[in-house]
Amino acid sequence: xxxxxxxxxxxxxxxxxxxxxxxxxxxxxxxxxxxxxxxxxxxxxxxxxxxxxxxxxxxxxxxxxxxxxxxxxxxxxxxxxxxxxxxxxxxxxxxxxxxxxxxxxxxxxxxxxxxxxxxxxxxxxxxxxxxxxxxxxxxxxxxxxxxxxxxxxxxxxxxxxxxxxxxxxxxxxxxxxxxxxxxxxxxxxxxxxxxxxxxxxxxxxxxxxxxxxxxxxxxxxxxxxxxxxxxxxxxxxxxxxxxxxxxxxxxxxxxxxxxxxxxxxxxxxxxxxxxxxxxxxxxxxxxxxxxx
Numbered sequence: 001x002x003x004x005x006x007x008x009x010x011x012x013x014x015x016x017x018x019x020x021x022x023x024x025x026x027x028x029x030x031x032x033x034x035x036x037x038x039x040x041x042x043x044x045x046x047x048x049x050x051x052x053x054x055x056x057x058x059x060x061x062x063x064x065x066x067x068x069x070x071x072x073x074x075x076x077x078x079x080x081x082x083x084x085x086x087x088x089x090x091x092x093x094x095x096x097x098x099x100x101x102x103x104x105x106x107x108x109x110x111x112x113x114x115x116x117x118x119x120x121x122x123x124x125x126x127x128x129x130x131x132x133x134x135x136x137x138x139x140x141x142x143x144x145x146x147x148x149x150x151x152x153x154x155x156x157x158x159x160x161x162x163x164x165x166x167x168x169x170x171x172x173x174x175x176x177x178x179x180x181x182x183x184x185x186x187x188x189x190x191x192x193x194x195x196x197x198x199x200x201x202x203x204x205x206x207x208x209x210x211x212x213x214x215x216x217x218x219x220x221x222x223x224x225x226x227x228x229x230x231x232x233x234x235x236x237x238x239x240x241x242x243x244x245x246x247x248x249x250x251x252x253x254x255x256x257x258x259x260x261x262x263x264x265x266x267x268x269x270x271x272x273x274x275x276x277x278x279x280x281x282x283x284x285x286x287x288x289x290x291x292x
Contacts, residue, residue, distance in 0.1 A: 010043045011050040021238060022064040022072075025113075025156075032072055032087070034061025040074050042087045052087040054094055063109035065118065067131065071097070073118055075106035082106060082120050084131070100134050102127065108151040113159045121149035126164055128176070140174050142166075142182055153195040157202035161219065165192035171207060173222055184222040188215065196239040208236035 016036035023031040030051070034040045038057040041050050057076030065073050072085040080103070083096035104122035111118040116131040125141035126149055140162070147168040155161040162174040169191050173184040190210035198204040207215045207225075212235060215225040 008048055010045075010048045011041075014039060014041065019060055020062060020064045020108075021240075022066055023240065024066045024070070026066075026068065026070060032064050032066070032074075034064050034074055036060045038076065040064065040072070040085070042072070052090075053092050054085065056083050056085065056096070057081070062105075062107050063120075065109040065111045067111050067116070067118070068113065071131075073109050073111060075109050075120055077105040077107065080105055082109065082118075082129070098131075098134065100129055107149060108153075110152050110154045110162070112154055113156045115159075119152050119154065119162060121152040121164055123148040125149060126152050126162070126174070128179070138179050140164075140179055140182070142170075142172055142185060150191065151194050153197060153205075155197045155202065155205070156199055157197070163195050163197070163205055163219075165195060165207065167191055171195075171217070171222075173219055184219070186217075186222050186224070188225075190235075193235065193237045194239050206239045208239035210235040212236065214239055 014033065014035035014037075016039070018033050018035050020034040021031060029045045030042060031045065032040060032042050034056070036059070038055055038059055038061060040054055040056040040061055042052040043049070044051050056074045057079050059076060059078035061074055062077045063075040067073065070086070070088050072087050073082060074085065075082045080101065082100040082102070084098040084100075085094070085096050100120070102120065102122060104124050106120050106122050108121045109118060118129050118131060120127050120129060120136075125139045127136035128138045128140065129136050147166040147170075149164050149166050149172075152162060152164040155163070160176045162176065164172045164174070166172065168187075169189070170185055170187050171192060172182050174182050188207070188209060192207045192209050194208040196206045196208075198206070203219045205217050205219065207217065209215060212230055214229045214236060216227040216229070217225050
């Protein structure tokens with residue numbers, strides 16, 4: 001919120017912290033956000049107003065994603081459910097159209113670009129659901145992995161590909177055409193919190209990591225990343241591609257260099273003292289120059 005350039009605030013925000021966001025792929029002016037108290041809100045970016053909201057889950061909303069027909073999927077970690085909502089055709093506080101129960105706490109969601117299919121990650125792997133059925137049609141797992149899958153994402157170009165990250169710092173690549181055998185696995189120095197596929201380059205994806213970097217991978221050579229971009233002074237929890245640029249949101253605040261200590265987040269006493277000394281020195285030099 002204190003990042004520069006700060007454009008504006010959306011409505012009155014959430015009462016609790018925001019843990020997930022998803023943009024509508026069919027309407028770039030709308031996006032959804034989920035908070036720690038289980039509330040999901042849909043926003044209009046052009047007016048910066050809230051257009052729909054509901055109490056979707058008992059506790060933290062761990063994942064949100066949109067279907068191609070304007071439906072909104074949300075998942076909760078505590079209640080172990082995925083809920084299907086229709087924000088554009090139902091009033092606020094409406095009950096979900098469908099609920100998909102699970103055996104484990106869900107951690108993230110991703111919807112297939114064309115088919116009525118979505119993936120929900122959890123501690124036992126990734127469950128693939130047909131949106132018309134409340135039980136998963138298949139479950140993707142790594143044969144030797146026992147760690148929780150923290151995020152998952154369908155490729156929006158090569159739509160049969162699915163990438164996921166786990167608490168053991170691994171990135172896993174799956175192909176729905178061969179669900180029993182994952183394609184590849186690579187390990188980073190710290191855990192990855194979010195994955196975003198490039199909408200323009202079918203084989204490239206970005207991984208938002210705990211070490212403050214976004215790593216770019218080419219799935220044709222998945223053993224190592226081909227670029228790393230430092231974006232923040234805190235671990236990254238979300239990465240989104242737009243047609244022109246990628247955006248990264250830090251867990252606390254995404255900060256940029258600034259001479260104003262009040263708008264640059266929390267600073268140590270030494271940093272504040274150095275900034276104040278620099279400002280005083282500039283004013284002194286400016287005063288001397290004006291006298292001459």
